[in-house]
Amino acid sequence: MTSDHYRLAAISCVVVIVTLFLSTNGFGGIFSGVNLANASIYFLLIVVLGLAVMRRNQILKLQAEIVRKQGQEIELTHAALNAHAMVCLTDADGIITSVNENFAQKYGFNRSDLAGTSISRVYREGMDDPVFNEIGETLKRGKIWTGENEEIASDGSKLFMHCTVVPMIDHQGHHTRTVAIRTDNSEHHRAEKARFLKDLLDHLQDEVYIFDAQSLKMVYANLNAISKSGWEGSDLQQKTIIDADRKMDESSFRSHVLPLINGEKTVVSIDVKRGELLGEISTRLYTGDDGQTLFVSVLRDNTERRQMEQARMESVSVVSHELRTPLTSIKGALRLLNSGALGNFDDRSESILEIAARNTERLLLVVDGILDLEKMRVGKMEFNKASVDLVSFIEDVVAMNKGYGDEHNVKIEFRSDLKTAFADIAAERMIQVLSNLLSNAIKHSHSEGTVRVELSNENNFWRVSVSDDGPGIPEVDRNAVFESFSQLVSHDGKKRKGTGLGLAISQKIVNAHDGIIDYTSEVGKGATFFVNLPIPPSTNVLEKTTYAMNADRGVAGVS
Incomplete structure (x- = not known):
């Protein structure tokens, strides 16, 4: 006591x-x-x-x-709870009455801004979100809902939350308030997703490179990419994508991916050769959940396909060589007949001769195109480069193709803010490229339409672009555009004559100039093909090369 x-x-x-x-x-x-x-x-x-x-x-x-x-x-x-969880109180209708500071910070709101608004604002589809509606039905039955859900912050970024939502019931059994407790599982979710993707990508036969869009520093490379680049896994963080190939130039690469950054394209591709491997690198722009902008490049081995194509081209080339001589003879004979040297023909006979002459000319273009491709493949195509003013050069190419435009009732307009733009090019070969782009644009333009040609400075490259208002090219056809003998079905259903070799030849010519040829297009609104040519290190060009154009040649190149 x-x-x-x-x-x-x-x-x-x-x-x-x-x-x-x-x-x-x-x-x-x-x-x-x-x-x-x-x-x-x-x-x-x-x-x-x-x-x-x-x-x-x-x-x-x-x-x-x-x-x-x-x-x-x-x-x-x-x-x-305040230290480790996000707490939100709502009324029975889902209107927020109170949140803790963690909730406001995680979702990027001010606490005062949230009060009086619907909790549906953090769900992906708002009031129509299936999880939001599922929770509502569960609370109406007086039950507790728990599970993981993908939600969104004020800036649109994704949050993966584990939620427990508890209804508060009064003595009459009515749902009056709701307490929701959330824990952030975003890091765990991203880690699991990254682990899954890594396991998936590590063992692909294709080389996969993921790197920062600004610094070009490597973020990830699969096992095949690390091996082919001669890297060690521990060295990856000190590498950039430029280190993957000693022949790669940063300026050229940035120009290559510029259409991705500008939103002009969703994927850019380029053919490469690494040792005995013949491949294609496709690059896309990707924005991660954390907002980091990344490039994803995939190098696919196309050696077998290229070998098959090469075998096919060699066979066709042999046939083309055999055809060229008799076709040239036939062309000469038809010209002789058309000249009237052997007498005059009636209108019907002249018409037949004209058709025969045009078809012979077309066959010769096909044969010449095949032979050009074969020469470029074996490295026997001559490129006599010299410094040329592209402004005057393009004006002359436009004038050359004006007659072809008049045949289709299409105008050609050339615009540039540049007074001079010197580049080291093989003039005759580049005439072939631009004439091909112009003839394609004219063929795909509407009657009384206009083909627009522009010359501009794009990141250490002169860019020559040719635009039309035709039917456009679907994205699914991108990989076939520059293939040999490729003739795509036009979106408007019209058939247009061509050999299917023009763009394949143009690509090889541009590649030989260390340039890039590509295009942007929107179905129903036309297409823009562009050629990027390197700007010489010195713009103080002392010698200006003149070049002669054969007016009798007509439209140079094939489509």
Whole structure:
């Protein structure tokens, strides 16, 4: 017993004695038989009362201690939730009444801006989001919903949240409020996704390179890419994509991927040779969940396909060599007949001769194209390069093709802000390239349409672009555009004459100039083919080369 207990017992005894003294006429009466029994009863009652009061005080103190500890536990729980979770309170209709600071920071909002708005704003599809509606149905049944969901922050970035949503029910069984506790699983989700993709990509036969779009520093390379580049896995973080091939030039590469950055294209491709491997590198632009912009380049081994194409070209080349001599003879004979040297023919005969002459000319173009491809393949095509002013050069090429445009009732316009633009080119070969682009644009333009030719400076390259307002080229046909003998089905259904060799030859000619030929297109709105030619290191060109154009040649190149 404590001192308080003893003090209480003493006070009780005094109270009993005083009461007995007053009621029994002094101490003598207290110790009489009946009074002694009464006194004992009084004493026991007082003791019991005192013990009851003492016990009550003990219970009150114990309850106070329990309440204090519970309060501490609640405070600790609240602090833990605020430190590690996102808490959101809403009413029964999903209108936000309160959020903690973690929630506001994670989703990129101010707490005051969230109050009074619908929680659906953090779901991908808003009020129509299937998970949002599933949670709503679960809460209506008075049940707790838990699971993982992909949500969005204020800047549109993705968040992968594990959510527990608890309905608060009043005494009448009505859903009045909702408490939602979220934990961020984004890092774990990204790590799992990255691990899965890494396992998938590591063992691909294609070489895969992923690198930063700004610095070009490597982020990932699969096992085949690391091996073919001569790298070690531990060295990857110190490498850039330029280190993958000693022949690669950073300026040329940035020009190559510029259409991706500008949004002109979704993929750019280029043919490469690495040792005995003949391949194609396709590059795309990708933005990660964290907002980092990356390039993804895939090098695919096309050696077998190229070998098959080469065998086919060699066979056709042999036939072409055999055809060229008799076709030239036939062409000469037809010209002789058309000249009237052997007499005059009636209109019907002249018409037949004209058709025969045109078809012979077309066959010779096909044969010449095949032979050109074969020469370029074996490295026997001559490129006598000299410094040429592209402004004057393009004006002359446009003039050359004006007659072909007039035949199709199509105008050709040339525009440039440049007064001069010197480049080292093989003029005759580049005439072939630009004439091919112009003839294709004219053929695909509407009657009374306009083909636009432009010359501009694009990141250390002169860019010559040829645009039309024709049917355009679907993206699914991109890989076939520069293939030999490729003749795509036009989106408007019209058939246009061509050999299917013009763009294949043009690509090889441009590649021989260390340039790039490519295109952008939107179905129904036309296409723009462009050629990027390197700007010489020195723009102070002392010698200006003139070139002669054979007016009798007509449209140089084949389509």
